[in-house]
Amino acid sequence: METIVEKSLEEQFEEKIANEIRIEPKDWMPDQYRKTLIRQISQHAHSEIVGMLPEGNWITRAPSLKRKAILLSKVQDEAGHGLYLYSAAETLGASRDQMIADLHSGKAKYSSIFNYPTLSWADIGAIGWLVDGAAIMNQVPLCRTSYGPYARAMVRVCKEESFHQRQGFEIMMTLCNGAPAQKKMAQEAFNRWWWPTLMMFGPKDEESPNTEQSMRWKIKRFTNDELRQRFVDMMVPQAEFLGLTVPDPDLKWNETKNGYDFGEVNWEEFWNVVKGNGPCNKDRIQTRVKAHEEGAWVREAALAHAQKRAQREAQKQEK
Amino acid sequence: MELAHTTNTAAQSYSPELRELLFQYTLQLADTSLILGHRLSEWCGHGPILEQDLAMANIALDLLGETRSLYQYAAELEGQGRTEDDLAFLREAVEYRNPLLVEQPNGDFADTILRQFLFDGFHYLLLKQLQNCPDKRLAAIATKSFKEASYHLKWSSEWVIRLGDGTEESKHRIEKALDHLWRYSGELFQMTPVEQELHKAGFIPDYAQLKQQWDEHVAKVFAEATLEVPKNVFMQLGGKTGLHTEHLGYLLAELQYLQRAYPGLEW
Ligand SMILES: [Fe+2]
Ligand SMILES: [Fe+2]
Ligand SMILES: [Fe+2]
Secondary structure, eight states: OHHHHHHHHHHHHHHHHHTTOOBOTTSOOOHHHHHHHHHHHHHHHHHHHHTHHHHHTTGGGOSSHHHHHHHHHHHHHHHHHHHHHHHHHHTTTOOHHHHHHHHHHTSSOOOGGGGSOOOSHHHHHHIIIIIHHHHHHHHGGGGGOSBHHHHHHHHHHHHHHHHHHHHHHHHHHHHHTSOHHHHHHHHHHHHHHHHHHHHTTOSOGGGOTTHHHHHHTTSOOSOHHHHHHHHHHHHHHHHHHHTOOOSOTTOEEETTTTEEEOOOOOHHHHHHIIIIISSSHHHHHHHHHHHHHHTHHHHHHHHHHHHHHHHHHHHHHHO | OGGGGSOOHHHHHSOHHHHHHHHHHHHHHHHHHHHHHHHHHTTTTOOSSHHHHHHHHHHHHHHHHHHHHHHHHHHHHHTSSOOHHHHHHSOOGGGOOOOHHHHSOOOSHHHHHHHHHHHHHHHHHHHHHHTTOSSHHHHHHHHHHHHHHHHHHHHHHHHHHHHHTSOHHHHHHHHHHHHHHGGGTHHHHSOOHHHHHHHHTTSSOOHHHHHHHHHHHHHHHHHHTTOOOOOSOOOOOOGGGTOOOTHHHHHHHHHTHHHHHSTTOOO
């Protein structure tokens, strides 16, 4: 009996996917679909939260009041993205406490890009321009992802991400049109962030075990390599416009494929950072754990106070 | 920001003395919101709860917005061609005019909340009055910031209550904060010569009156929070006349780093 019912539910699910009908929290869905989504959405949420740290590192040192305001509101946006995404994951039955515990224990991953340090003000420009640029490339297709709450969260997120990229580009532009010291700062930041940004699209297609199933379920819309290629094609002209040199001796326009050929990503570094050996992996997690542990008494107090309040309300009602 | 572009015809007709007083006062207000906003922004990414991380960034942004409008106006009043950034990034600690309270380090969340609460009550009451300031620019800035300050005061008052009437630990922590920070609250209401002159000229309210209303609000919130209002505490003064605690120098070293390291560049 059970298997027959399940099968028909699964058929309904597959039909919706085929017809581009969104899957909603109350709909039946295969276990693996749910698990894949929880993993991906919580990873994405964690990336937003951990991603606040490298840029937050420059809020107190931003070089003008205007830049300070823009950066602070950008980093605040990222916190907001984290919130929407945690909420989207909660619709699948994940709890925020558990997700955060998994981040802190190292069980859950977040985008490796945030395991690199921000060493100069130009890194803030490079992150906005490149990292938010790559995020947009990854995320715009997610606005059409098959799971409703995720897709809707991504629509809100993407609107803000394009502002983030613009402010990053503007910082780079100001530096590149500025004094030699500023231009040098910009080129150095570009050198540091270019390759890690290309890594943001994930491993090569043939080494990405989840891609095929995710594409079939329309969680993912493009493969890692497709997105990486698009990103390179989009960014190289922008770098040229800024007068920056792409740190890749193999970069070359390829007329036949109507795109750039580019050098091989350092996959050894990629896997190393994924495994926790990047320059900032330890610091980032320690910082998050510290904030969480030092905030425990605040969360307890808020809870205790809310309970006292509710009790007093109830007593009033009785009288 | 549109405030910056309204021409202030009144300012042009001020006597040089009045103009100087208004410049000093506007600068003092700007310094105050800059330093407190800066302190709050240090929390960004490190808050105890994601929602409160957002709330603190929000308040920091409001204060920073107010700061910019005020510095822009101060620069115009001064008329020496300085910009908002010159005023924020190229002045020494002894030239800063913020009260000592706002430069105190963040400490734990209880310290931050209490510092905010003590300031918000003052800020709210002051801006409420400044909305009627005969100087149109100050009045416009106050009107915009008053709405924000009302929200800030609500937020910090609620947290004082939560922490005071929460757990034993939270009560202990907020009491410790009170023990440390209360002595900086008096300066908010202590009128400097500049403030006295401007009060006489009818530009700003009598702070003694603000203090009365502030006392009432504090008493009400503390009662709900089951906290005692401290008595007979010696009040530390000095920030508003340039005599700061040692904390300000480090804050400015960080804030001003790029402008100092690369003088005269655009960012
Ligand atoms: Fe993102
Ligand atoms: Fe984001
Ligand atoms: Fe972003």
